[in-house]
Amino acid sequence: MRIKRSMARRAVAVLGALALAGGVAACGSSDNNSSAGSKPGKLDGVGPITLATGKDTTGTLNSILDEWNKAHPDQKVTLTELPEDADQQLQQMVQNAKTKSDAFTVLNLDVVWTSEFAANGWVEQLPEDQFPMDRYLPPVIKTAQYFKKLYAAPYASDGGMLYSRSDLLKQAGIAKPPTTWAEMTADCKKVLKLPAGKGMSCYGGQLDKYEGLTVNFSEAVNSAGGQVVGSDGKPNVNTPDAKKGLDFLVNGVKDGTIPKDALTWKEEESRRGFEGGHVVFLRNWPYIYALMGDKKDSANKVAGKYEVSPLPGLSGIGKSSLGGHNLAISKFGKNKKTALDFIKWFTSEKNERVWLTKNSQAPVYGSLYDDPALQKQFPYLPTLKKSIENAEPRPAIVNYGDATAAIEEQAYAAISGSKTSDQALKDLQANLAKIVKNQ
């Protein structure tokens, strides 16, 4: 029975693909997706659904789904595992939407994809009154909204933190991690004078030319009081404040505060850089906290010698970029009432606690960060909460892929020294304006 259904679905997908091929041939036709009005569409239909999500490498997901399926035998959720790579997940979900296939009901969307799916009318608007909006961390809600309407339920969050070598800070007589860039540089100078600090650089982040650079660039700009895209959705990056942010990275690479190697660093490379004792301070996500505690790894010189604090900024605590995932309902899926009920249950506080304890996934509810038992298991929770509360979502642009490519292009040109930061920001402003206008 189940096999039959999945075959039928596949047949539908194939037919859908053919229909699409035929559909685009109708030239001059205007594809208007204005059906999504100001009110959420009716979400009805009860029955089996699917959850499309990136590969679950931990096995936690299946045990949680089993719990739901046992309680709702007539509304079973089938897991559709997509590749681990985020680009491929996006590609498959877009393909599913373009063919209007009902193969995916609930979509696990990266926070930066929400605008694209909402604007194209690929996901349903969700009723805000059915979600505990007041208990979410406020910045998290922003990533689930488009034009002030809710299109997805917050499911996982993430924020950058500053990892410091607590042993070296202590040796240099520094009581607590820095809160501004100037403090960080001053602290670092003291550390580098120590015998143990010989040959080290100050600060590292993810500066390879990929999505991580957009994250690090946006953080620098926001932490200096600038912005990449204003609240009106228009790019506003050619400003003195934004330049101060970019210059933190550009001058850092130039004067060696940031090692040249950081231009090849993604998350894992930067972790190894920190573990190998190459930098005093590192910007990274919470997931490395537990990994760096591994004392058995001989390349890891920092087990038990690091602490976390919120990211530093120009004149006070900085602003992290927001990571994370939201759950949305595909417009073309079936049994949307079940989907809504499932999402509410799946992202409930009880399940978020499981995600945190089993997978170290940052919850979307503020209360979990204050739980003493959880804080004992995850000492970084208070810092992470502060980081997320201060965080800025990445630019909410429908053509996010183009926007992030433009940001990577110019930011990379500036930090690798092939362009001045003035010129890079000027070009970035022009390119982003074109992308927003063309979208």
Next chain:
Amino acid sequence: MTTTVQAPRKPATAGRARKNRRNAGTGRFAALLLSPTVLVLALVIGYPIVSAVRLSFLVTHNGINPTTGMVENTTHVGVDNYAAIFSGDTASQFWNAFWNTTTFTVAGVFVETVLGVLMALIMNRAFRGRGLVRASVLVPWAIPTAISGLLWKWIFQSEGIANTLLHTHILWTTEGFHAWVAVLVADVWKTAPFIGLLALAGLQMIPGDVYEAAKVDGSGPWRTFWRITLPLARPALVVAVLFRMLDALRMFDLPFVLIGAHKHSVETLSTFAWYEASNLRYGSAAAYSTVLFLYIALVAFVFVKVLGADLVGRGVSGRKS
């Protein structure tokens, strides 16, 4: 590549006519047997090509409704996707990708051919452990490209083996000429054995008495190589080089894995088309893919015509007729 069905010859005599009828019947029967294959080929090769070409002529304009924020698309038929190759913002990106594709192919295949022929000459000699050498030379070729991309990524890390051996501190995977070199080195490492093996097959076809005759006539090794070995191994070598060129022109996985997506120094036409498609610009992605398809077809055509690459096994003499 091309399938030719021999048409039944005209009946010369009445006696042969009966036989020919049977031949015609056999031909029809053969066509009937082949039809499923032809149908499958049309479905999995013909249809995608036609569909991609059609897609490349569809121009989509996206707009966003300022009050609802919803995307509104209009699609019409036109040559805008092809016009964008010559003017506009993406033109320089296209020609950059075109240039990289061409330079990777020309430089890569040249170095691979030289090294491959050297390998073949060594493997062609009788020495102890020859079987082992032949097998080990094939190892790079047997490793999936994506995996060899990862291996070379480790080698070219800032603290990797390459920098340690060369006593340099080059950031190979950052934008610049060094990234191009890194991809080329990895590509040569992987595919020189392919040319080596095909060239070896060519060398083994050369009868030993030719060499003996050359020796008797007092020809030195250098002259023997240029006058005997190379001309006689040429048919095999030309086919090997052609296959490598067609392969190199659609290079995707090595630059993608080793250096990264959308890095201009190593972006090829394939990766650029992928980038366009992943940003939902299917029209221009299809146009770039079509251009690449035509480019490869042109190279293959020129190669077969000018150098007389013998693909269907007509033998050396069949070239002229």
